[in-house]
Amino acid sequence: MHPTNLSIGVDIGGTKILAALVDEDGKVYGQIHRETPNHDVARTERTLAEMIRELSEDNDQMPVGIGAAGWMDRQGKNVLFSPHLSWRNEPVRDRLMKLVGHEVTLVNDADAAGWAEHRFGAGRGESDMVCLTLGTGIGGAVILGGQIHRGKSGIAGEFGHQVIVPGGHRCACGNRGCWEQYASGNALGREGAELVRSKSPVAFRLREAVGDNPDAVTGADVTRLAANGDPACKDLIEDMGGWLGLGIANLASVLDPGTIVIGGGLGTASKQLVETAEETYRRSLSGRGYRPFAKICQAELGPAAGLIGAADLARFNQQQ
Amino acid sequence: MHPTNLSIGVDIGGTKILAALVDEDGKVYGQIHRETPNHDVARTERTLAEMIRELSEDNDQMPVGIGAAGWMDRQGKNVLFSPHLSWRNEPVRDRLMKLVGHEVTLVNDADAAGWAEHRFGAGRGESDMVCLTLGTGIGGAVILGGQIHRGKSGIAGEFGHQVIVPGGHRCACGNRGCWEQYASGNALGREGAELVRSKSPVAFRLREAVGDNPDAVTGADVTRLAANGDPACKDLIEDMGGWLGLGIANLASVLDPGTIVIGGGLGTASKQLVETAEETYRRSLSGRGYRPFAKICQAELGPAAGLIGAADLARFNQQQ
Numbered sequence: 139m140h141p142t143n144l145s146i147g148v149d150i151g152g153t154k155i156l157a158a159l160v161d162e163d164g165k166v167y168g169q170i171h172r173e174t175p176n177h178d179v180a181r182t183e184r185t186l187a188e189m190i191r192e193l194s195e196d197n198d199q200m201p202v203g204i205g206a207a208g209w210m211d212r213q214g215k216n217v218l219f220s221p222h223l224s225w226r227n228e229p230v231r232d233r234l235m236k237l238v239g240h241e242v243t244l245v246n247d248a249d250a251a252g253w254a255e256h257r258f259g260a261g262r263g264e265s266d267m268v269c270l271t272l273g274t275g276i277g278g279a280v281i282l283g284g285q286i287h288r289g290k291s292g293i294a295g296e297f298g299h300q301v302i303v304p305g306g307h308r309c310a311c312g313n314r315g316c317w318e319q320y321a322s323g324n325a326l327g328r329e330g331a332e333l334v335r336s337k338s339p340v341a342f343r344l345r346e347a348v349g350d351n352p353d354a355v356t357g358a359d360v361t362r363l364a365a366n367g368d369p370a371c372k373d374l375i376e377d378m379g380g381w382l383g384l385g386i387a388n389l390a391s392v393l394d395p396g397t398i399v400i401g402g403g404l405g406t407a408s409k410q411l412v413e414t415a416e417e418t419y420r421r422s423l424s425g426r427g428y429r430p431f432a433k434i435c436q437a438e439l440g441p442a443a444g445l446i447g448a449a450d451l452a453r454f455n456q457q458q
Numbered sequence: 459m460h461p462t463n464l465s466i467g468v469d470i471g472g473t474k475i476l477a478a479l480v481d482e483d484g485k486v487y488g489q490i491h492r493e494t495p496n497h498d499v500a501r502t503e504r505t506l507a508e509m510i511r512e513l514s515e516d517n518d519q520m521p522v523g524i525g526a527a528g529w530m531d532r533q534g535k536n537v538l539f540s541p542h543l544s545w546r547n548e549p550v551r552d553r554l555m556k557l558v559g560h561e562v563t564l565v566n567d568a569d570a571a572g573w574a575e576h577r578f579g580a581g582r583g584e585s586d587m588v589c590l591t592l593g594t595g596i597g598g599a600v601i602l603g604g605q606i607h608r609g610k611s612g613i614a615g616e617f618g619h620q621v622i623v624p625g626g627h628r629c630a631c632g633n634r635g636c637w638e639q640y641a642s643g644n645a646l647g648r649e650g651a652e653l654v655r656s657k658s659p660v661a662f663r664l665r666e667a668v669g670d671n672p673d674a675v676t677g678a679d680v681t682r683l684a685a686n687g688d689p690a691c692k693d694l695i696e697d698m699g700g701w702l703g704l705g706i707a708n709l710a711s712v713l714d715p716g717t718i719v720i721g722g723g724l725g726t727a728s729k730q731l732v733e734t735a736e737e738t739y740r741r742s743l744s745g746r747g748y749r750p751f752a753k754i755c756q757a758e759l760g761p762a763a764g765l766i767g768a769a770d771l772a773r774f775n776q777q778q
Binding site: 227292309429 | 529538539546547586598600602607608609610611612613614615616617618619620621622623624629631632633636704707708709711712713714715716742744745746748749750752
């Protein structure tokens with residue numbers, strides 16, 4: 139029933155682990171999911187092994203690609219740092235290979251999602267592209283000459299931490315003014331909460347939606363109300379689109395990509411956000427008028443992008 | 459007397475055209491220079507042809523590399539925009555080849571300088587590096603996997619125009635808050651002028667040096683006084699080093715290079731600037747503690763870097 143030449147893709151998120159079989163055209167079969175056993179490394183690794191066994195039906199020739207938030211070294215052998223998983227400079231790949239009995243490719247989750255969009259999604263046919271995964275923060279992938287650019291130590295594409303407002307909002311990374319403090323689901327939630335906290339009359343719909351409790355506001359609330367036409371929430375999205383576009387213009391000044399794909403939960407949910415970002419990018423690009431604009435578009439593959447990309451990279455590695 | 463396998467390198471600057479013969483080890487022979495006939499394209503091109511004839515002694519087999527400020531398309535055939543030379547979307551390379559009778563390689567001047575540092579200077583042996591040319595503005599080169607990364611339309615590496623202070627100082631590019639408004643010779647001159655204009659008593663040495671005329675202050679004045687120990691000018695350099703380091707941390711978040719080389723007139727003149735920049739970079743890099751720091755160092759090749767790199771790229775192109 140399943141086509142041949144399948145590989146297994148896994149995406150370890152902050153709350154869920156997704157896994158599926160993926161064919162060489164990026165089609166997904168038999169997707170399963172589990173809760174992420176946060177900060178419990180041994181349980182996480184056992185869960186991974188179970189999910190892989192279930193999908194592969196004990197065919198250990200199937201290559202496995204695993205995407206996770208964090209920094210993998212250039213060879214994908216060691217995890218230098220992982221925010222959700224308490225992996226700290228550990229030889230995770232070899233340990234997982236022993237545990238699951240398959241060839242394992244370990245990759246940053248945003249790189250995996252960007253690769254999927256490059257191969258099968260909104261960046262098809264584009265050799266030089268950037269993919270932003272807008273979720274709670276900003277994940278980034280840089281694809282140059284048709285390959286993921288990983289950087290000297292494997293940590294390229296951490297755009298979310300370019301400082302765009304010196305002295306600005308505090309970021310969990312320890313700095314102030316990082317881009318993801320101005321353009322992400324968390325940032326949108328923070329701005330919405332501030333409106334609620336100020337008891338702003340313009341935010342009456344948002345206040346109602348969260349029972350006047352600022353701590354309950356999420357980026358998703360703001361996005362949903364904006365999509366339903368609420369003017370206050372539309373303003374918040376528009377402000378954020380401005381920050382998003384400014385940061386994209388910065389990336390363009392460094393990389394000059396042909397296409398910029400915006401994905402992730404927030405990037406996929408809000409067309410208004412992406413449109414405003416494009417306007418600001420076009421108004422901010424240095425040298426506008428003497429150079430072409432990059433194409434800016436929403437991602438196409440949805441929440442499975444990460445596992446699709448991880449599976450594809452695993453197949454690619456096996457063929458090398 | 460001259461070794462064989464020479465190529466000709468030319469660097470068209472805002473005030474001077476430098477040209478020389480360069481061998482395959484990057485050694486320079488018989489350097490000559492002329493004033494740049496600004497904004498007179500025909501005269502500039504005639505001057506180039508004369509200089510090339512003089513150096514080649516009518517050996518038209520010698521490849522010629524020409525570096526100039528401006529944006530070349532990815533193939534190096536057309537100049538999209540050149541600030542000093544009034545070239546606007548013109549097929550400059552083919553016209554110059556006809557005029558001088560040599561194979562011509564056209565390249566952005568900062569790319570040429572970065573390439574020279576990669577091949578023969580401070581970036582020897584480093585496959586992934588960034589080179590900043592700090593002069594009146596910031597020129598940039600990105601070298602990845604041992605090759606210049608030019609971007610989709612040939613305009614990558616325009617770091618000077620990443621916005622680091624939204625709404626900040628106006629830049630000639632039309633935007634506000636560009637990095638080069640905070641970290642360049644022009645920015646240093648502007649800050650010095652402001653101190654002089656305010657009749658600041660702490661700036662008495664700088665005021666004396668320019669006859670109390672703020673319009674006469676240049677970045678070079680500030681750099682020289684700082685090197686001689688003047689506290690006010692040292693403070694200006696320190697402030698600028700902070701901005702420089704912040705922008706470098708931003709580049710590292712995108713590219714993750716192994717080495718960052720700082721050259722140009724200002725970058726070469728001020729060890730204090732580069733040291734302060736490195737401190738700020740180390741304090742600002744996102745994920746410090748979980749990743750290696752890039753090496754940050756001054757360029758080694760001085761003002762000939764541009765022509766050396768252009769000549770080397772021309773030889774490289776001929777061998778292809």
